[in-house]
Amino acid sequence: MNALQSRVRARWGIVALVVVAILGAIVFALDRFVLSVSPLLGPGLAVVLLVLVVVYVQALYRSWGYRLDDDALELERGVITSVETAVPYVRVQHVDTQRGPLDRLFGLGRVVVYTAGSRGADVTIPGLEPNQARELRNRLRDLAIESEPEDAV
Amino acid sequence: MKLHPLSAVTQSLQRGLVAASMAFVLTGVGRVAAPDLLGSFGLVAGLFVLLFVVGVAYGVAYYYRFDYTLTPDTFDVDSGVFGRQEREIPYRRIQNVDVTESILHRVVGVAIIEIETAGGSGTEATLNFVAADEASRLQREIRGRKTRTGDGDTTEADAETSERGTTDAAAGPAETRHTDPEAAADRLSRQGDLEPETTLFELGSAELLVLALTSFQLASIAFLLFGFPIVEDLVVGLFARLTGIESPVDALTGTPDLAVLVGLLAVAFAAVTVWAVSSVVTFLQYYGFTLGRQGEDLVYERGLLQRYSGSIPTDKIQTLTIRENVLMRALGYAGFTVETAGYSPGQSDQGPQSAIPLADRERTLSLARELEPFDELSFTRSPRRARRRYAVRYTLVVLVLTALTAGLSAAVSGFELWYLPLALLVAVPPAAHLKWKHRGYCVGDDHFLVRDGFWNQTTRIVPYYRLQTVIRRRTIFQRRLNLAHLTADTATASLLGRTDATAYDIEADAAEDLYNLNRERLQASLHGRQ
Known part of the structure; x- marks a missing residue:
């Protein structure tokens, strides 16, 4: 299994940090104007959540892996629920590379693989280097074309 | 070709009324903004008429700007008054052709046609509406041309239509594949006597009754929610007159405890009503159900008030689902539905198509085996x-x-x-x-089968060559117990409240094996057809 780029942790962490900060601020404001238990309630919650976020992001990063097998793209991820997905190349409809603003900031990119299936109709591999993402996309495209049963030898 | 002229009338009236109703909204807003200016009755009436005319004009323009054509390879629809849309649907990409006639349509002799393909996010073409015999002509023509263009052309870009194994599964449709479509077409000159080449199944009156009494329709809950407030006073009044207890509601909900007990009684009452409404709805829906085979397509017709007819291409069936709820099981009946990739996730009203709504269990299984020759059902239970x-x-x-x-x-x-x-x-x-008892999976030679549900038992039959992705998942609790879920996903629309072919809580090792086995069998079935 190939691991993701390690800086994807920072990218996930930043998103979580913003959420934690907002939650902390809401609790702080609630305490200030309504509850008045202790001014430390909001910051305390934020610190606890922050620790959880660090642990979770680290665990998520460790759980992530992808591999190009003979017949299928294999993905493995998930902390609480671990999910393994096999996407046979012959079922790939199209492949995207995507780079959001945050991705670009960290020099990352993602590959999205679409199938016609109802569940997991699109699988995303985040945290790749832009070149790596492009190569993976091209490789998947070639594999999808090769595996077309009518054209295979 | 144009739609039925009457559709111009109904559509423009409809659009006219919708547009005219905006007059009230506009004057309502206007009254708040400038109370002196917009208070007069004349203004409201003037605006109403003006908007009505605009709506009617749009409806008429829409009729004249709507055009459909049957070309040799594609079904073309050009539409739009201001923004034009020209759509070409290749025949061999068409998954379903459905014809709906409501009771009013049937009086006038018209029908709505809906054409579905695997892509997109909705119905690809809706002809609302054409004459009934034109509808059956279109249905027949599209079916015929599909067969003709389908022959000798096996290269298909979309994954789910291309992989029909060379196993026994293909033998069924292959035999009927070369039936002359023109000969079939002649027999179908009118919707009224749409006679499938071979009738596979007809729903008998006893079966219809059993189906009605054992079915549960979600729509009937909505009916109860919106319908009850309307008849509430009537029911309460009737109750008071019959029993002589005046204003029972206040007395019965006097204390919270009493209210809870009365609430429970009300729930029981509601359940009976839902059941009764369900029965009536199901009866109306499945009245006169027939299933036939015509070339490669299964054709079905059903409905008492609203007549509904559709086609299911047998070479595009993704999964089969045998459905038997607890009452049907007790009486020895079962039904099955087939899923194609045609319907989109949003179309929850369409749902998977009932191939056999209800029949004797053995009969259902043998009919299902005609479509997908699966092995004996011997399920492995979860630990x-x-x-x-x-x-x-x-x-x-x-x-x-x-x-x-x-x-x-x-x-x-x-x-x-x-x-x-x-x-x-x-x-x-x-x-x-x-x-636990009703969950299980079964690994067949050509199919992967899973079973789930006590109240509504579903047995899902997934041919290996239809697999899209294989998913194995384990929550933190499952890992502790060494269990896993395994999903064999196919290209069916995931409708609300419908689950995929998932084997729940099986041994983690077994799930690992199945994960690999499903992938191997998919490859084997793909290469087997070379």
């Missing part, structure tokens, strides 16, 4: 520790419910029956057992 998992889960639900009512009783004085939900604990062991 016993899965049952413990369900028991724990249900117990937790009961305890949370009890905690909620306990909290409520602390807040509301006079509410003492907080321990009532604890009675449900008695039901936990049998519930867990039944859930």
Whole structure:
């Protein structure tokens, strides 16, 4: 299994940090104007959540892996629920590379693989280097074309 | 070709009324903004007429700007008044052609046609509406041309239509594949006597009754929710007159405890009503159900008031689902539905198409085997520790419910029956057992089968060559018990409340094996056809 780029942790962490900060601020404001238990309630919650976020992001990063097998793209991820997905190349409809603003900031990119299936109709591999993402996309495209049963030898 | 001229009339009237109703909104807003200017009745009436005319004009323009054509390879629809849309649908990409006639349509002799392909996010072409015989002509023509263009052309870009194994599965449709479409077309000159080449199944009146009495339709809950307030006064008045108890509502809900008991009674009453409404709806929907085979397509017709006819291409069937609810099982009946990739996730009203709504269980299985020749059903159950998992889960639900009512009783004085939900604990062991007992999977030579559900048991039959992705998942609790879920996903629309072919809580090792096995069998079936 190939691991993701390690800086994807920072990218996930930043998103979580913003959420934690907002939650902390809401609790702080609630305490200030309504509850008045202790001014430390909001910051305390934020610190606890922050620790959880660090642990979770680290665990998520460790759980992530992808591999190009003979017949299928294999993905493995998930902390609480671990999910393994096999996407046979012959079922790939199209492949995207995507780079959001945050991705670009960290020099990352993602590959999205679409199938016609109802569940997991699109699988995303985040945290790749832009070149790596492009190569993976091209490789998947070639594999999808090769595996077309009518054209295979 | 144009739509039926009457559609111009109804559509423009409809659009006219919608546009005209905006007059009230506009004047309502205007009255707040400038009360002196916009107060007069004349203005409202003027605006109403003006908007009505605009709406009618748009409807008429839409009719004249709407055009459909049957070309040799594609079905073309050009539409749009201002923004033009020109759509070409290749025949061999068409998954379903459905014809709907409501009771009013049938009086006038017209029908709505809907054409579905695997792509997109909705119905690809809707002809609302054409003459009934034109509808059956289109249905017939599209079917015929599909067969003609389908022959000798096997290269298909979309994955789900291309892989028909060379196994026995292909033998069925291949035999009827070369039927002369023109000969079939001649027999179909009118919608009224649309006679399929071979009738596979007809729903008998006894079966229809059983189906009606054993079905549950979600729509009937909505009916109850919106319908009851309308008839409430009538029902309460009738109750008072019959029993002589005046204004029972206030007396019965005098104390919170009484209210809870009355509430439970009301739930029981509602359940009976829902069942009755369901029966009527199902009866109307499936009245006169027939299923036939015509070339490569299955064609079905059903409905008493609203006549519905559709086609299911047998070479595009993704999965088969055998459905038997607890009542049907007790009476020895079952039904099955087929899923194609045509319908989009949003179209929950369409749902998977019932190939056989209800028949004797053996008959259902043999008919299903005609479409997908699956092996004997011998299911492997989940290990016993899965049952413990369900028991724990249900117990937790009961305890949370009890905690909620306990909290409520602390807040509301006079509410003492907080321990009532604890009675449900008695039901936990049998519930867990039944859930466990009705789950299982079966690995066939050409199909992967999973079974789930006690109240509504579904047996899903997935041919290996239809697999899209294979998913194995384990939650933190499952890992502790060494269990896993395994999903064999196909290209069917995931409708609300419908689950995929998932084997629940099976041994983690077995799931690992199945994960690899499904992939191997898919490759084998793909290469087997070379």
